[in-house]
Amino acid sequence: MLRIHELFLFTLRKICLLVLNLFDLSLKFNGFPIGKATLALNDIQQINETNFETYLNNKKQDIVSYHLKHTPFYSKLAKNASPFDWNSIPVMTKNDLQQPLNDRFSEGYNQKNVYVNKTSGSSGNPFVFAKDKFCHALTWAIIKNRFGWYGLDFNSSKQARFYGIPLDKKGYFKERFKDALSKRYRFSVFDLSDEAFHNYTRIFESKEFDYINGYTSSIVQFAKYLERQNLHLKNICPTLKACVVTSEMLFENDKALMETQFGVPVINEYGASELDIIAFQNPKKEWQVTSETLCVEILDENNNILPYGEEGRIVITSLYNKAHPFIRYDIGDIGILSKQSTLKKPILEKLIGRTNDMAILPSGKKAAGLTFYYITKSIIEDDGSVKEFIIEQHQKDTFVIKYVSSEELSTKKMKLISKEMEHYLENGLHIHLERVQQLERSKSGKLKQFSSLIPKENS
Template sequence: MNLTNLSLSLNGYDIASAKKELDILNKKVLQNTERYNAQHKAAILDFHLKNNEFYSRFVSEKSTEWDALPIMTKSDLQIPLNKRLSVGYSNKNCHIHKTSGSSGTPFIFAKDKYCHALTWASIQNLYLTQGIDLNTSYEARFYGIPQSGISRYKERFKDFLSHRYRFSIFDSSYHNFENFIAKFKHNKFGHLNGYTSTLLLFAKYLNTKHLILRDICPTLTHCIVTAEMLLESDKQFLEHQFAVPVINEYGASETGVIAIGTAQHSMKIDEALIYVEILDASNKPVPDGKNGKIIVTSFFNKAHPFIRYQLGDIGVINRDSNGNKILTSLEGRIGDYAVLPDGSKIPALAFYYVTKNVIDDSGNIKEFVIDQQAPNNFKIIYVAENKLSESQRAKIKKSLLTYIKQSVTIEIIQKSSLNRSNRGKLKQFTRSF
């Protein structure tokens, strides 16, 4: 039995009322999405202009027409939390949380308790649309966890209440993966959920052992990847090695799940709780089908404003046959591009993809990252049991130089592990200038 709802209720989060209201909200979205969005945009904007001094100053004398409202970024929120809360809200009557920091600008934020209850009700509902019942499906959770102390026990207790077991992803040794396999042999897990890079590491280990995860754990039905990019080749590999369909989840700790769907297909946006916009570099809306910055608004968070909030990601929105918004592409993070000696830029995702295609040929490398030190200097840092041969290193360099078409230095460095955020996210490309 999943004890999450009971725990939420006991801690003042009215999950029962939230579930009932969510049903009503979803029906209203279906009836007239444009009217629903207009009403809730106006309501949350009016509330924060009247009740949140931080937000009213942030808007200042600017027009309160929606398209003229300023875009809110993470750096705008890096001031003490008590200076950002609405009237009547404090640390004592809110859900307080911290972003992962993988974007480089971590901060603490708040949700009022009813908003948090709505978020959880919606998460459970969105998972059901993918065939996963969080009340019955035992989750194998591949996330970071504190290594020791009270924080570790708190996470373990939260996992117990949420009917899940957390696999520590900071140790990618063969010994640890053997412990993972033993857990799957002796537990009836329903679905996996975790960061793409770590699930791929585990899948690669299973491959070396000629094991299919569902043969070990027949109760498995789905794999959910989140927080990191998923390439088509990786999706196919995961589906082969786990023998279950892969679901792509896109969300943020500040807002909850934003969109969900079968990997490499369109993702359903949670239009009941969140308004999503795609804007260009000048903060103007782009047509459906064109990429741009993903901007979100939380309709129901009264404690803390997230109005036209820039997540830092790039994506594409289209419409389905019923006219509903769907997220059809996630294309990395804003600023994720390599700057070459002549000043030209290349997308980090494409750059990473070219490298990955060559590196995968070795069959030896567990994972890798690319760090650009200067316009003419790149480091490829990889983890592998065996060092790459000179011919393999030469092949990687040749492939990259062919793609870049400029004179640059490429260093290839082997390490025993890669640096991750404190929650376990891996940033595949970094630029240090």
């Protein structure tokens, strides 16, 4: 009888362990070796600063050598490259990757033995990509590690997820099933009405969420609703520990609002689905770059590497992806690495915007699209009635500001916006304001704050 009792307890403990590690188990079930990847990540993190340069150079040489030898697509693209001369390695662009995935695979890889996904298309250049299974497991090991900085565990922490969701039945239930495995509850970002937010607060009241994760703009709108209602989320959901925002720009005043209304730290994440988390805010409030699995460079227009502290194009090498090359890959963003950066611990000082979101003005002057957003944001949101807005460039001298508001902006406010635009940029700009019921989001739920609608040949 004692042996039966012991066997029962042993079996019960095994079942509990499986339930507690459901997230890791789902990765293993799909062939992603998360245990092996976690051990590998730990080994990399143990390398000291002195030896890290050797590790990084070896990994760069290894991944270039591998793809030159085993990937016809890459050997053709980089026909004059040498693994031992980094300056000879060409910069890849998204246009290079807009060809069938089967033509880009390394030898031995196909759609049945890799992780396949599609970029969001927020850059205007969507494409399908692949990662070998160990590389994808490393991505999750990095994500788990970074969230762990804040006491969050994907196997046990309950997530309030502010994302889009497919509207077709198959896609909808697939995402809901994935949410269940990952201990998360999804709040759709396609309805940001006060009625929807009221229902969200009821859900927060009834569930013990550990953290919020999702698109910046929708979470900001939830914080604004709480402010209007004089509510503080931590009082409604005392278990809440943190809020992680991603995919869209985080402005300091929005961050301050969220931290006030949520009562928890707001953490900024910068990533790309085809790569990894690129940078994640650490507990010291530094935007720490993922040096374990990525090599991040800042380049000028002539592909020269810029020193820390200078602004340029963000170019990234994935050090572990053998299924598909991402080597000196121009992700389409502009940023600055801090002067306090080291090879082992690079710090992203500033993310300025996307290269394809540059506005070309009548004089020929270029301005980052988010410049317009910054200027307008400081004025338009003082009104109080404006919930959110976007800016579109229709011609070199013509910009349309679409905004969601309970009432029309005053003529005085419209004139002030036009005046400030000209003050910061140049004279002769035409600014049109258009009040709309709701803003159009991408299928994934992202909101693009600035868009240039001018054809490239005319810009």
